[in-house]
Amino acid sequence: MTALHPVVDTKTYGDPGTGSWEVIEDHRKDKLWLAHGRPYVLDTDADGQTYDGLGPVPEWLHADEPPAPEWLHADEPPAPEPTLEEAQAAQLVLINAGFEQAAKALTAGYPEAERLTWPIQQSEALAWAADNASPTPYLDGLAVARGITPEDMRALTLAQVQAFQAASQQLVGTRQRLRDEINAAATVADVRAVVWPSGGEA
Structure with a gap:
């Protein structure tokens, strides 16, 4: 006292x-x-x-x-339970945020200006993979600047494109599956149980 x-x-x-x-x-x-x-x-x-x-x-x-x-320390009254539609919309926002974070990890370390060239690199690499006689002027120019042969540049780019496609397919497919689970959920609790995989990976 x-x-x-x-x-x-x-x-x-x-x-x-x-x-x-x-x-x-x-x-x-x-x-x-x-x-x-x-x-x-x-x-x-x-x-x-x-x-x-x-x-x-x-x-x-x-x-x-x-x-x-006690009334001074009482917690705020609990927020009203959302409707199923509200919970689904809110959970989809969380799923999309998890997808965006994981997708950004695929392109981390590359400057934006270089990322802008990826569509043409991908287009030439895939065309070359389908037909080795297909011209690859952009990749050939990269090869000169990089100091490697055009053949090596095409092969390296194709490998990067295929790896990126495989990873992005996994992420996009996972996001779509989770979206479907959210839309099919019958209760708010079921909706909230649908989360992006821990660690950010699909």
């Missing part, structure tokens, strides 16, 4: 005719609390009662801060 430290040198006349002084407790520098957990300001009204800090502390004031009533 918090100990009060009244100043005891505040004096007033004692009983009439005694000629003596009476020492009065002085709590004007002590912090006092109301029962509902609010600090009390001296000389202010509290349910029709006041205290100026002189004399014994009344029972309706406390030296220790009382616990606040």
Whole structure:
């Protein structure tokens, strides 16, 4: 408990005719609390009662801060349960966010300007894979700048294209499967159970 430290040198006349002084407790520098957990300001009204800090502390004031009533600590009322359609829309947003994060990992480390050339690189590499006589002018130019043969450049690009396609197929297919599961879910709990695979990988 918090100990009060009244100043005891505040004096007033004692009983009439005694000629003596009476020492009065002085709590004007002590912090006092109301029962509902609010600090009390001296000389202010509290349910029709006041205290100026002189004399014994009344029972309706406390030296220790009382616990606040439960309603002050009560959590906000729970949000209303969403409808099935609302839960499905919200969960699809989460699934799409997981997909986007995983997809970005496939292209991490490549500058945007280089990524803009990927469609033409892919087009030439796939055309060359289907017909080795197909011209690959862009890949041939890359080979010169890179210092390797056009054949090696075409083979390396084709391998990258195939690896990217396989990874992106897995991601896109997973997103579509999870979307289908969300749409087929019969309850909000079933909807919320559909999540993007942990680790960000499909």
